[in-house]
Amino acid sequence: MKHWPKGAHMRIAIFGTGGAGGYFGAQLALAGEDVIFIARGDHLRAMKAAGLRLETPSGETHIRTQATDNPAETGNVDAVLVGVKAWQVAEAANAMRPLVGPDTVVVPLQNGVDAATELVAVFGSSTLGGMCGTLSFIAGPGHIRSVGGQNFIKFGELDNKLTERVERLRQCFARAKVSVEVPANIAKALWDKFLTVTSFGGVGSITRAPIGVTRAIPETRKLLEQCLQETLAVAKARNVPMADTAVADTMKIYDTLPANGTTSLQRDIVDGKMSELEYWNGAVVRLGREVAVPTPTNQFIYDCLLPSELRSRGKVNFPT
Known part of the structure; x- marks a missing residue:
C-alpha cells in the first residue's frame, strides 16, 4: 500500500455534487485540496462557467472548480466521496470506475446502511463505511445553500482497523475545519x-x-x-x-x-x-x-x- 508524506494534500473526486457532495467538496477545495466535481446538466455548466457558489449563514463564497461529467477525463484519484441518492449508488459505482485505482478509497455518504455493501461488490477493499450530516441543498445551478446546524462526516474501515489511509483522509477534513470522526465501530x-x-x-x-x-x-x-x-x-x-x-x-x-x-x-x-x-x-x-x-x-x-x-x-x- 502506498505511503504518503504527513500533511500531503489529496486529489479527491466528488461524485454527485448535490447538497452533501457540494458542501463538503467546497470546504475541501477552500482548504487547498485538489477537488474534482463530477456533475451534470445546468449544474455542471454553471460550475464550469463561474465556479461553485457556497451560501452559508455566515456569508457567501465562490470557489473556482474543476468540474466534469466524464470521470475518464479525471483518472485515478486518492479518494471518491459518493454523493448521489441511495437508489443511484449501484449505477454510480459503474460510472466511477475510471476514478478508482489500487490506492483509492471510496467513501459513501448516503443515508441508510446499504451503500457500502453495494460499493464493495464493485470496488472490494477500496470501500470504507461512511456517513455525513448537513442541512445543505442545491439552490440553483452552481449554487449550494447550507442553512446551518451541525455539519459532520464520519468514516472508517469496514473491519474497524485504524489504517494510514483513513487517518490521512481524517487529517484532510480536519485541515478543512470540517467536524470529522473515525468511529470505533462504523457499523x-x-x-x-x-x-x-x-x-x-x-x-x-x-x-x-x-x-x-x-x-x-x-x-x-x-x-x-x-x-x-x-x-x-x-x-x-x-x-x-x-x-x-x-x-x-x-x-x-x-x-x-x-x-x-x-x-x-x-x-x-x-x-x-x-x-x-x-x-x-x-x-x-x-x-x-x-x-x-x-x-x-x-x-x-x-x-x-x-x-x-x-x-x-x-x-x-x-x-x-
Whole structure:
C-alpha cells in the first residue's frame, strides 16, 4: 500500500455534487485540496462557467472548480466521496470506475446502511463505511445553500482497523475545519443514524407534520418509539452492537430538534419526487425479514407511502 508524506494534500473526486457532495467538496477545495466535481446538466455548466457558489449563514463564497461529467477525463484519484441518492449508488459505482485505482478509497455518504455493501461488490477493499450530516441543498445551478446546524462526516474501515489511509483522509477534513470522526465501530455509527432518520422520516412522511408536532402528540410519539424499537431489534439481530438505551437516547435527540424539522424523505415525498423510501423504512422491513424480526410499524409506513413513490417513478398513475 502506498505511503504518503504527513500533511500531503489529496486529489479527491466528488461524485454527485448535490447538497452533501457540494458542501463538503467546497470546504475541501477552500482548504487547498485538489477537488474534482463530477456533475451534470445546468449544474455542471454553471460550475464550469463561474465556479461553485457556497451560501452559508455566515456569508457567501465562490470557489473556482474543476468540474466534469466524464470521470475518464479525471483518472485515478486518492479518494471518491459518493454523493448521489441511495437508489443511484449501484449505477454510480459503474460510472466511477475510471476514478478508482489500487490506492483509492471510496467513501459513501448516503443515508441508510446499504451503500457500502453495494460499493464493495464493485470496488472490494477500496470501500470504507461512511456517513455525513448537513442541512445543505442545491439552490440553483452552481449554487449550494447550507442553512446551518451541525455539519459532520464520519468514516472508517469496514473491519474497524485504524489504517494510514483513513487517518490521512481524517487529517484532510480536519485541515478543512470540517467536524470529522473515525468511529470505533462504523457499523454501529451507521445504524445509530439509520435508527434516527428512518423513524423521524417515516412518521413525518405519513403525517406530513414536522418533528415538533409528531413528538408532542401522544399517538404519533408512540409511533416514533415503535419504529425505533423495531429498527433496534433488527440491528441487534444482525449483531450490530447497539446500546440498550438507543430508543430513549434517540427520543431525547428528537426533543432537541428544531420544531419545524423535517427529513429529506418527507420533503421529497411531499414534493412528488423520487425518494429513498426503499433504503429507509423499506430497508428496515427487508433487513428485518432476513433475520425473522417483525417490523409491522415500518411495514405500515412503507405500504402507505408506496403509492406516492411508485407515482413519482412513473409506475402508477393516479386517476383525475
